[in-house]
Amino acid sequence: MKNTKEIISHLKDKGFVYSGSSIYGGLANSWDFGPLGTMLKNNIKDSWKTFFIDQEENIYHLDSSIILNSKVWKSSGHIDKFNDPMIDCKSCKERFRADHLIEEENNINVDSLSFEEQTKMIHKNIKCPNCKASNWTNVRAFELMFKTSSSKTNEDESNLYLRPETAQGVFINFNNVVNTLNAKVPFGIGQVGKAFRNEVTPGNFIFRTKEFEQLELEFFVEEKDANKSFEEYLQKIRNFLEILGLSSKNLKEYKVPKESLAHYSLGTTDFEYKFPFGWGEILGLANRGGFDLENHSKNSNEKMEYFDQANNRRYTPFVIETSMGVERLLFAIVSELLITEKTSDGEREVFKLPFNIAPYKASVLPLTNKIEKEAKDLFKLLLKENIGPINFSKGGSIGKRYRKQDAIGTMFAITYDFDSLKDKMVTIRHRDTMKQERIKIKGIKEYIFNNAR
Ligand code: GAP
DSSP states (O other): OHHHHHHHHHHTTTTSSTTTGGGGTOOTTTTEEEHHHHHHHHHHHHHHHIIIIIIIEEEEEEESSSSSOHHHHHTTTTTHHEEEEEEETTTTTOEHHHHHHHHHOOOOOOTTHHHHHHHHHHHHOOOOOOOOOOBBOOOOEEEEEEEEEOOOOOOGGGGEOSSSSSSHHHHTHHHHHHHOOOOOEEEEEEEEEEEEESSSBBBBTTBBBBEEEEEEEEEEEOGGGGHHHHHHHHHHHHHHHHHHTOOOGGGGEEOGGGGSSOOOOSSSEEEEEEEEEHHHHHHEEEEEEEEHHHHHHHHHHSOOOEETTTTEEEOOOOOOEEEEEEHHHHHHHHHEEEEEETTTTTTEEOOOOOOGGGGGSSEEEEEOOOOOOOHHHHHHHHTTSSOEEEOOSSSSSHHHHHHHHHTOOEEEEEEEEEHHHHEEEEEEEETTTOOEEEEEEEEEEHHHHHHHH
């Protein structure tokens, strides 16, 4: 596995990511996705939507607002409980997550410790990782939600927040979906979208940022079926991660201990990935019970309950939530599948992306510029064949062009040569095996779909 620096350098070099706001000197821990990164990200999101929503009979899409009425965040517990313990070094003014400092130094879980106890531990035996001083403030709660404001609203609404999770947009639309689509429990609502958190210590490339995208699915079930659904989703998640190309040896499931559960959770299993910097959470599966719908029922003008017509009874469904970060999945995929491989003439960089999530499915390469026009005609023809994005690569030696495509994950390289003018055939090379075959131009699409993995 490459280290994080090598991964960033490759991704920047090939147009997957750029440093955020770089022409103004940058913005710490902010990243823009370039053309290839955007394609890869979109493909990850599309795979998620297909797998978790479109291939299921009772799951619905949603696209709710990023800024919601602030009462939503009061009811959800985020205004009162969504914070991290933070401590400042008075000497160098750096800010740290207190729990991370203690965990790194003492290898213990600090979730059951009060702020006073955490303060004592840090004051006693931890030096500032930045300046090595022992000159700390006390541990304080650091609100994770990004505040914003709206000028023309009344006082109550003037404090607005950027959503820290997409899930609440789903819960407040529960009645709308039931009423308009006649949704019957068990059913689910999935949503993909941006979330924002004022993280105390962002870092590790795109692992922890202040702005990121979530893939969230809220599955509504009767309380008696919640554990069964939880187990089913555990298996679905394992299958999905395999589709993305992540191997089980780099994944582990962590059952979150009771004292560390989020304020809304009755039980959570996190999936962690072995990143170049160490193990890190890529997603969580939580049993949120009736927490969210009950609180919105209590505090809003609507009862967020389900009416079971067959049994003539009303109840609050439990929620089994799958929540993943797109950027963390992308980082895990690159860590696993961007490989330096020995070849007969040295080595190559190859990005072994599954066909479905690779930015380009194929590339058309004229052997020399003399046949560029004919190769371009073939390229334009293939663009309309619904194979997916294809690129055109000319100039430089054919070997170098193959390597370039390997490095961005293109699975098939289609070389158009002088014989192609006469025999209407091309040479097609497979990224992973580097094997080449001569095939008919007419059969390219079929060949690609038969050999894609
Ligand atoms: N609705 C539940 C929820 O938001 P979470 O564990 O706080 O749960 C879910 O977040 C996922 O969102 C995480 O597993 C991670 O993949 C992603 N995520 C959370 N904070 C993030 C951050 N600061 N940067 C990037 N991804 C983040």
